[in-house]
Amino acid sequence: MSAADLTTPVPRVAMRRPSPRFLASELRLVLRRRRNMAGLVVLAAVPIFIAVAVKSTASQPGSDAPAFFQSITENGLFVSLAALTIELGLFLPLAVAAISGDAIAGEANLGTLRYLLTVPVARLRLLGIKYAAIVIFSFLATFLIAIVGMAIGLILFGGGDVTTLSGTQISFAAGLGRVALAAVYLSLALASLGAVGLFISTLTEQPIAATIATVVFSTASFILDSIPQVHWLHPYLLTHHWMSFGDLLRAPIAWDGVVHGLYLAASYGLVFFLAAWARFAGKDVTS
Amino acid sequence: MTPPDAVRTVGLTKRFGSHAAVDGIDLVVPAGSVYGFLGPNGSGKTTTIRMLLGLITPTHGEIELLGHPVPSRVVDALPRVGALVEGPAFHPYLSGIDNLRRLDAADRTADPATSGRRLGEALDRVGLAAAAGKRYRAYSLGMRQRLAIAAALLTPKDLMVLDEPTNGLDPQGTREVRSLIASLADDGTTVLVSSHLLSEVEQVCTHIGVMHVGRLVTQGSAAEIRRQQEAEAWVDTDQPEQAARVMRELGLSDVRITPHGAVGRLGEVAPEKVVTACVHAGLAVTRFVVDAPTLEEIFVGLTGEGFDVSG
Known part of the structure; x- marks a missing residue:
């Protein structure tokens, strides 16, 4: 028996190269779940409903209609933006809250968490994979609305040059780029809400409770943002710059709100992911 | 090693x-x-x-x-x-x-x-x-x-x-x-x-x-x-008191009277000595058993047998 044998009685099992298998498995789990599929169908139905409603009334929406609605009949691209505006208030945050609230609490609730951890999956890796799936879902949900909106808009109202919110004209291709930029911005904003949901998900074994708490968080943020008396708080609210995505449809683009929004999203994302890690790293898993 | x-x-x-x-x-x-x-x-x-x-x-x-x-x-x-x-x-x-x-x-x-x-x-x-x-x-x-x-x-x-x-x-x-x-x-x-x-x-x-x-x-x-659990010697006889006294003298511990005789823990005492001693004392031994407890008995002895959930 050599000294080396004595000091390392059990050989370490070689870890293989990082592989996308677990992330792919996680995405399959999220997307094949009937509840989540139904949620995506609802998200995709909203732009169709808006476009059909505007088309069938055969009249311009009134001047009191929400942003982008007046432009729908001029260019189908605006159906995407109108749908995103409408869904940003509740449907999109709810969808992200459902996925992120379920991330850890759902596995804890089923008891599958203890089996993942004993596979083993290191706790930080599990959080990383869960959050990656949440970010991908945020992009998927936002782009689903944008693409369905664009398709139904082009069918019912046609395309062509786009009149920006500033009144100038840009080409259809440039307009398409602007809509894509807006969708990327909103995806990142929602991904930061997903970090909040992930953190809340580490606090409980009840996925529904985590989802509701996450929706309450985003809704409270919207409400506080509408109360002028707490204006000092507004720049720090997660949702404060969400509606700034409309500035991407100006010519030239007004970047201020969007850039602030990205900083805010990155800060919330980082802080709440670290909070989730701090909470989960040493947590007793008793479910 | x-x-x-x-x-x-x-x-x-x-x-x-x-x-x-x-x-x-x-x-x-x-x-x-x-x-x-x-x-x-x-x-x-x-x-x-x-x-x-x-x-x-x-x-x-x-x-x-x-x-x-x-x-x-x-x-x-x-x-x-x-x-x-x-x-x-x-x-x-x-x-x-x-x-x-x-x-x-x-x-x-x-x-x-x-x-x-x-x-x-x-x-x-x-x-x-x-x-x-x-x-x-x-x-x-x-x-x-x-x-x-x-x-x-x-x-x-x-x-x-x-x-x-x-x-x-x-x-x-x-x-x-x-x-x-x-x-x-x-x-x-x-x-x-x-x-x-x-x-x-x-x-x-x-x-x-x-x-x-x-x-x-x-x-x-x-x-x-x-x-760990010591074996016990069971002696069946019509004179339980006498049997118990003989067993105590031999050095058995925890000696008890049973309906048919007496029982005691053997410890270091060889089982055959119990029989010999009983017969020398003039007892009519009708049955002699050395009983080592099963694991089940040890288990029950250690943890109790009730339905109560411990802790």
Whole structure:
């Protein structure tokens, strides 16, 4: 028996190269779940409903209609933006809250968490994979609305040059780029809400409770943002710059709100992911 | 050199508030053993197992799992540990095999190229191949238990931790689990199997530890445990008082009068001396029995027999 044998009685099992298998498995789990599929169908139905409603009334929406609605009949691209505006208030945050609230609490609730951890999956890796799936879902949900909106808009109202919110004209291709930029911005904003949901998900074994708490968080943020008396708080609210995505449809683009929004999203994302890690790293898993 | 112990704990303690669920236990599971971890429901077995696997953090004490300290390096040990903890748990809307695929995908040490073969072998080994494509929610409790064992067998293991593996199984399933444990042991795998029913594991265990109210009240090889409890000599005669006096004079302890005679603990006294002494004293001995307690009796003696959940 050599000294080396004595000091390392059990050989370490070689870890293989990082592989996308677990992330792919996680995405399959999220997307094949009937509840989540139904949620995506609802998200995709909203732009169709808006476009059909505007088309069938055969009249311009009134001047009191929400942003982008007046432009729908001029260019189908605006159906995407109108749908995103409408869904940003509740449907999109709810969808992200459902996925992120379920991330850890759902596995804890089923008891599958203890089996993942004993596979083993290191706790930080599990959080990383869960959050990656949440970010991908945020992009998927936002782009689903944008693409369905664009398709139904082009069918019912046609395309062509786009009149920006500033009144100038840009080409259809440039307009398409602007809509894509807006969708990327909103995806990142929602991904930061997903970090909040992930953190809340580490606090409980009840996925529904985590989802509701996450929706309450985003809704409270919207409400506080509408109360002028707490204006000092507004720049720090997660949702404060969400509606700034409309500035991407100006010519030239007004970047201020969007850039602030990205900083805010990155800060919330980082802080709440670290909070989730701090909470989960040493947590007793008793479910 | 003897191989290192598969599990070794020193002063392992877990408190939930002021209540000590596990109270300073020194567990030693030798490599290659089949260790029966016994105790009534609520005696701290599952809490101990959760600590061994790094799921919960001990309040005090140290753990070594396959030579790696837990919880700090538990991730290095766990690839060689298969675990069934407190019943099966899977995603209800996935099929049995999809649930196994998910666990295999999460395992960084598992080779994706051999995944299909390993899944098939694990399902075969627990007799679940025919139901692999069924949704987990449609499984019976016995099938769920088998799937959980299959999940633990996806990659080769040095240690299998089976927490109440026969829960919910019919007698046939219980026998199959016993033979599975035996076949794992034949392959050289150390098995730590917990149960509240001694009879279910007694036949396959080489070592036994008994938990009671958070403490490990006894531990050792099955033979050692049997030796700990002294044999008793039963003398049947029509003069019980006389028999008891003779037995006390011989040095037997705990001598009691029975309806048919007397009984006492032999200790160091040779059994035949009791008979000779009784006959010399002029007693008519009608029956003489030396009774070594069964493991079941030892177990009941250590943990009590009531329905009360301990702790």
